[in-house]
Amino acid sequence: MFLPGESHLSSAGSRGFSTIDTWVFDLDNTLYPSDARVWPQVDERITLYVMQLYGLDGISARALQKHFYHRYGTTLKALMVEEKVDPYHFLDFAHDIDHSTIRLDTALGDAIEQLPGRKLILTNGSRRHAENVAAKLGILDHFEDVFDIAAADFIPKPERSTYERFLDRHGVDPHRSALFEDIARNLVVPHDLGMATVLVVPRTIDPFREAFEQEAVKEPHIDHITNDLAAFLNERVLPAIR
Secondary structure, three states: OOOOOOOEEEOOOOOOOOOOOEEEEOOOOOOOOHHHOOHHHHHHHHHHHHHHHHOOOHHHHHHHHHHHHHHHOOHHHHHHHHHOOOHHHHHHHHOOOOHHHOOOOHHHHHHHHHOOOEEEEEOOOOHHHHHHHHHHHOOHHHOOEEEOOOOOOOOOOOOHHHHHHHHHHHOOOHHHEEEEEOOHHHHHHHHHHOOEEEEEOOOOOOOOOOHHHOOOOOOOOOOEEEOOHHHHHHHHHHHHHO
16 A cells, blocks of 8 residues: 555545644544554453453453444444443443553644644543543643543444534534544545545554454545554645645
8 A cells, every 4th residue: 555665645636634623533543553552452351341241261252242343333332232231331441451551652742732723532432541541642631622432422433423423512514624543434424524534554564453444445535544643744734734
């Protein structure tokens, strides 16, 4: 996908950034790189939750977890539907991780700070998780608010109602906003609603994630692709709005 030394791609008809006044960022695997080892910890905690809930061994619990993920979009949604679990208990358990692996990202913080207008986080995780991770990255103070899975009434992306609820809650004009997200399918609805879309992919294959979750796919709903978010903001976004 990327040529040697290349980090960013834009489609021929890509939506630009000159009119953007609201910048929306997914959290996990978007605002931090894979070597931060955040998501593998969360994923392991979810597997452990499934193990304890059903009395399964690790391999069986992992298989069930992935079945739930593909059928319902998130394991949490599956467990709420099938087992009536307390979503807040699940989220507290899943996000009880070691944050010492997250490094301060001054380059990303400086770039986000320079973006004109509003900045928001839109995540399928919890507010507490988003705030903890963003604080360790050194970028939390740049964001106006976090729209988490509870604010979405526990309906995860890529459901259309979640994006519509987010836009309505925060009074965001989709035609004047941009979304940065790590999973291609989560950009279909936002693009359809009028948002500029940026797919953030890992620089190298992440062994802890499935292939479709990190594919740098060229699709009509993806305006831009980058494997270096801070550099993309500095090299493609900020020059376009100055």
